[in-house]
Amino acid sequence: MNSSPEALLRRVFGHPAFRGEQAAIVEHVAAGHDALVLMPTGGGKSLCYQLPALLREGTAIVVSPLIALMQDQVEALRQSGVRAAFLNSSLDAATAQDVERAWQSGELDLLYVAPERLLTPRFLSMLDRVPIALFAIDEAHCVSQWGHDFRPEYRGLTVLHERWPDVPRMALTATADPPTQREIAERLELVEARRFASSFDRPNIRYTVTQKDNARQQLLTFLQPRAGQAGIVYCLSRRKVDETAAFLVSHGIDAVPYHAGMEAAARAANQRRFLRKDGVVVVATIAFGMGIDKPDVRFVAHVDLPKSIEGYYQETGRAGRDGEPADAWMCHGLGDVVLLRQMIDQSESGDERKRLEHRKLDALVGYCESMRCRRQVLLANFGEDYADSCGHCDNCLQPPEPWEATEAVRKALSCVYRTGQRFGAAHLIDVLRGSDGERIRQFGHDQLAVHGIGADLDARTWRSVFRQIVAMGLLEVDTEGYGGLRLSADSRPVLKGERSVHLRKPPDKRERVRNATGSRRTAIPIDLDPADVSLFEALRALRARLAQEQNVPAYVIFHDSTLREIAARRPSSTADLAGIGGIGAGKLARYGESVLEAIHLHHANTSH
DSSP states (O other): OOSOHHHHIIIIIOOSSOOTTHHHHHHHHHTTOOEEEEOOTTSOHHHHHHHHHHHSSSEEEEEOSOHHHHHHHHHHHHHTTOOEEEESTTSOHHHHHHHHHHHHTTOOSEEEEOHHHHTSHHHHHHHTTSOEEEEEEOSGGGGOTTSTTOOGGGGGGGHHHHHOTTSOEEEEESOOOHHHHHHHHHHTTOTTSEEEEOOOOOTTEEEEEEEOSSHHHHHHHHHGGGTTOEEEEEOSSHHHHHHHHHHHHHTTOOEEEEOTTSOHHHHHHHHHHHHHSTTOEEEEOTTSOTTOOOTTEEEEEESSOOSOHHHHHHHHTTSOTTSSOEEEEEEEOHHHHHHHHHHHHTSSOOHHHHHHHHHHHHHHHHHHHOOSOHHHHHHHTTTOOOOSOOSOSHHHHSOOOEEEOHHHHHHHHHHHHHTTSOOOHHHHHHHHTTOOOHHHHHTTGGGSTTTTTTTTSOHHHHHHHHHHHHHTTSEEEOTTTTSOEEEOTTHHHHHTTSOOOEEEOOOOHHHHHHHHHOSOOOSSOTTOOGGGHHHHHHHHHHHHHHHHHHTSOGGGTOOHHHHHHHHHHOOOSHHHHTTSTTOOHHHHHHHHHHHHHHHHHHHHHHOO
8 A cells, every 4th residue: 555654544543643652663664674562452562563564565474373363353454444364273174265365366465374374384385475565473472481371383483584584574562571572582583673662551450459358259349330341350270260150140240251171162152252242251261361352341350369470461451452441450368379389389390490480479479469559560570660659559549558567477487387387377377366176186286385376466467467478488388288388598587586577467347348349430431421421322232233243343343432432522424423533444434324323313312
């Protein structure tokens, strides 16, 4: 296409201007240069290769590991009038042949393909026969052997540089700490490529971490004010996914389970329902979500601790892709840490990998226990300095109160030592609080000097103490045994009175309820006059009907932000409608008359 990037952006995608470094990236790649693009989810990564694909001769090859993402992006491009297709295992042989024929005939601007298919001799030979505009390697962090999403086939993508050295390549990711960024550049031979690094901050996401008490009830308390909003709930095990989804359904929440143990058809049906129906909550293991393009996910909740900061960042990043307010809520407890440490140590990974995974878990636990601004701690793990407190996370909105806990910690450490360094926190708390239970008597722990010395603190406070001193490294988890706690080298100075300890004071009951619910947002659209809400809902109904007719997700037709702008401005002509963000020439031709008719009908119905 002979056009400027700005004109294409407006005409094809309906956006009035570039965001952040998009313009510089597009210009750089369109000129034939390589790039490494680090940009948060929702930051507009896709446009960074879609526009150069339209500006350069030939077909852009987009490497993606995810069928769901390919399908969503191709459908969204087709809605905008772009000639796009994908090749993956979801296609039957005849359809795949049609796509290949269109590609080889020069009829495609973009072709999405999985790395396994790209690396086959047959596909590589087809690449030799047609002009290639560029190679875009999406989810580039998958190349990192030490990352949370390693895909071995990504290592073979160096062939692109070797066989087609003059074709520009770009690697894109939303999740990479500094070591992973270096590995991406090295593994994909992009060390000389220009690096574009946007801030990893997602300012629209509110982060809340709360102490696990009754996780299922805490989750319900969080979800109830968010009725009618789409969201994702992550659990560690398949069994917990099934139980949590059933629990939510029993309390009137439209929830579906998703995990690798389900039949493929049922799993696909639940994902489709989440993508295409408003207000569905999917309860899932981490098998769900990578490549999910749904823009209006209003919350991501973790009822168990994730495995790493990178995993947590990527999972929470699925909320609020449309830039509107969203919540990342997590409850965690000492049991999560014990279980994850056992999983690491009992895995078949080598010692180096285990050490790395322990460090990653330590970083995440440190984030949970920190009294600093959540955003500062989170971004520091990605090598980014966030100077001021965000004023938006739980620690900023309700600053935690520190307390001088040295005496309590010494009691806890003494109890661990006196009981033989082989019991878990629940038993140790019973000893400290002076319980007369059968198990206490069975081991003779009612006769110890530490029995009852912590009766002045309630069980919830003691759970907080043990959780925090494990996070601080004063206690270690015996992962080879049954998860018992034992002293570490760092505990000696505390026991000898040479080191004081300050801990985060557990919140009182009112604070716990606030932490559970977060801000009580409703499903009413943000920044919309109440008088315009009914038109917004009428436009959503139109969008739902159009999506159902085409069997596509509603958001590939129009985002909520586009419908909200239409509701607020009430355009009366196609020329007015063309000025709305997100409506390019293709969508204007396809849907313009239907939208204007809906506005006219709504006006007629409400003016009487």
